[in-house]
Amino acid sequence: MSLNNITLDIEYVKAQFPAFTDPLSSKWTFMENAGGSYVPHNVINHLNNFMTSTKVQPYADFDMSKIAGQNMDKATKLFADMINAQKDEIIVSGSTTMNMYVLSNAIKHILKPGDEVIVTNQDHEANIGSWRRLASLGVTIKEWKLNPKNAELEIDDLKKLLSNKTKIVSVTHCSNIVGSINNLKLIAKIVHEFGAYIVGDGVSYAPHGFPNVKDLDVDFYAFSLYKTYGPHLGLLYGKKEILDNLTNQNHEFLEGDVPYTLNPGGPNHEELASLVGIYEYFDNLYKHHFSERKVSTREKINQINEIISNHEEKIANPLLEFINSHKNIKLIGKNKIENRNRAPTIAFTFNNKSSKTVAQELVNQGIATRNDNFYAWRCLKALGIDTEDGVIRTSLVHYNSQDDVTKLINALKNI
Numbered sequence: 001m002s003l004n005n006i007t008l009d010i011e012y013v014k015a016q017f018p019a020f021t022d023p024l025s026s027k028w029t030f031m032e033n034a035g036g037s038y039v040p041h042n043v044i045n046h047l048n049n050f051m052t053s054t055k056v057q058p059y060a061d062f063d064m065s066k067i068a069g070q071n072m073d074k075a076t077k078l079f080a081d082m083i084n085a086q087k088d089e090i091i092v093s094g095s096t097t098m099n100m101y102v103l104s105n106a107i108k109h110i111l112k113p114g115d116e117v118i119v120t121n122q123d124h125e126a127n128i129g130s131w132r133r134l135a136s137l138g139v140t141i142k143e144w145k146l147n148p149k150n151a152e153l154e155i156d157d158l159k160k161l162l163s164n165k166t167k168i169v170s171v172t173h174c175s176n177i178v179g180s181i182n183n184l185k186l187i188a189k190i191v192h193e194f195g196a197y198i199v200g201d202g203v204s205y206a207p208h209g210f211p212n213v214k215d216l217d218v219d220f221y222a223f224s225l226y227k228t229y230g231p232h233l234g235l236l237y238g239k240k241e242i243l244d245n246l247t248n249q250n251h252e253f254l255e256g257d258v259p260y261t262l263n264p265g266g267p268n269h270e271e272l273a274s275l276v277g278i279y280e281y282f283d284n285l286y287k288h289h290f291s292e293r294k295v296s297t298r299e300k301i302n303q304i305n306e307i308i309s310n311h312e313e314k315i316a317n318p319l320l321e322f323i324n325s326h327k328n329i330k331l332i333g334k335n336k337i338e339n340r341n342r343a344p345t346i347a348f349t350f351n352n353k354s355s356k357t358v359a360q361e362l363v364n365q366g367i368a369t370r371n372d373n374f375y376a377w378r379c380l381k382a383l384g385i386d387t388e389d390g391v392i393r394t395s396l397v398h399y400n401s402q403d404d405v406t407k408l409i410n411a412l413k414n415i
């Protein structure tokens with residue numbers, strides 16, 4: 001059967017997430033996924049098992065400790081396979097903000113006064129603020145500005161900023177407000193022509209399909225595991241040869257123990273081990289939809305990504321069409337998803353009501369969403385939106401259904 005004929009079995013998907021049968025959360029139509037997703041039972045089971053039988057310091061020689069360490073290592077290896085990296089290229093810590101902060105400190109020794117770092121104003125502040133702080137070293141920070149007419153980052157504008165002084169370019173793979181998917185592979189190629197490093201923020205991208213970091217050829221890439229169906233952790237990928245040359249952010253005597261040296265305090269053990277459950281969930285999704293068994297983990301992810309994208313496109317396009325056609329609503333970003341050019345992270349404002357009022361009215365109708373600047377305050381400022389009131393953001397993932405979207409459209413009509 002060709003992949004085009006395989007559609008995501010939404011009933012199967014929903015059955016994997018206990019939140020859909022939980023007495024509290026099942027009452028809600030959940031559309032704040034870009035803030036943090038639900039978790040499948042596999043993750044909860046691993047967390048529970050770790051806390052029940054192996055909640056001891058890992059890597060000692062007694063059984064509980066050995067198994068704890070093995071599960072933590074297994075999680076790292078599986079995630080490396082899923083994003084096409086090596087296990088020693090993965091750092092798991094508390095959040096993406098923390099990973100970016102640590103990375104900017106670990107890499108700053110390569111910079112000298114007069115060097116240039118490029119950041120955008122479309123990104124979440126996590127991938128801007130830490131880089132901007134490097135100005136204290138005498139480094140010039142340049143801003144790749146979005147086009148205020150369409151909220152997009154134009155590659156021609158980046159080309160004008162690049163020079164042989166550029167050392168780092170940090171850019172989002174997908175904005176948590178605009179939703180557009182930036183052509184990170186092409187951006188990486190252009191940045192590398194100038195001998196600079198490229199740092200990708202995949203936080204808003206990864207929930208819609210785990211990236212292939214080698215194919216993107218990014219030097220660093222970060223995403224938040226609590227938005228990809230896991231616990232509150234962040235994952236940072238870095239090319240091994242570059243990680244080897246970063247400065248140690250952990251204890252002095254751990255020098256050389258890469259990538260552990262890129263994590264000042266070590267990961268949360270039980271949460272790290274529970275990531276095995278994310279792999280299992282995707283593996284089960286694959287087995288449920290496809291019959292071919294002899295495929296690599298990455299190939300399974302490719303195939304799942306495709307059916308997830310098709311599903312998201314199908315459910316999000318009617319919503320985009322409704323919002324875009326309504327005279328009182330201003331949609332931010334592209335008005336249609338085609339060929340994975342946009343994530344179903346849909347932000348908008350009303351002409352005649354505050355975002356706070358609209359979000360509250362949606363909540364009153366059982367739609368779990370919110371208004372905010374979502375820490376992309378430079379993006380909102382560039383678009384002329386009040387950063388206090390912010391935008392209303394409705395963010396879908398693959399476990400959302402057509403029914404959810406119909407409910408949202410009806411609720412918006414009522415408002």
Ligand SMILES: Cc1ncc(COP(=O)(O)O)c(C=O)c1O
Pocket residue numbers: 034035094095096097098123124126127172174175176201202203204223224233234
């Ligand atoms: C695009 C984007 N980047 C970075 C972050 C920061 O992630 P974390 O909460 O893991 O620090 C977020 C969080 O919402 C985000 O949406």
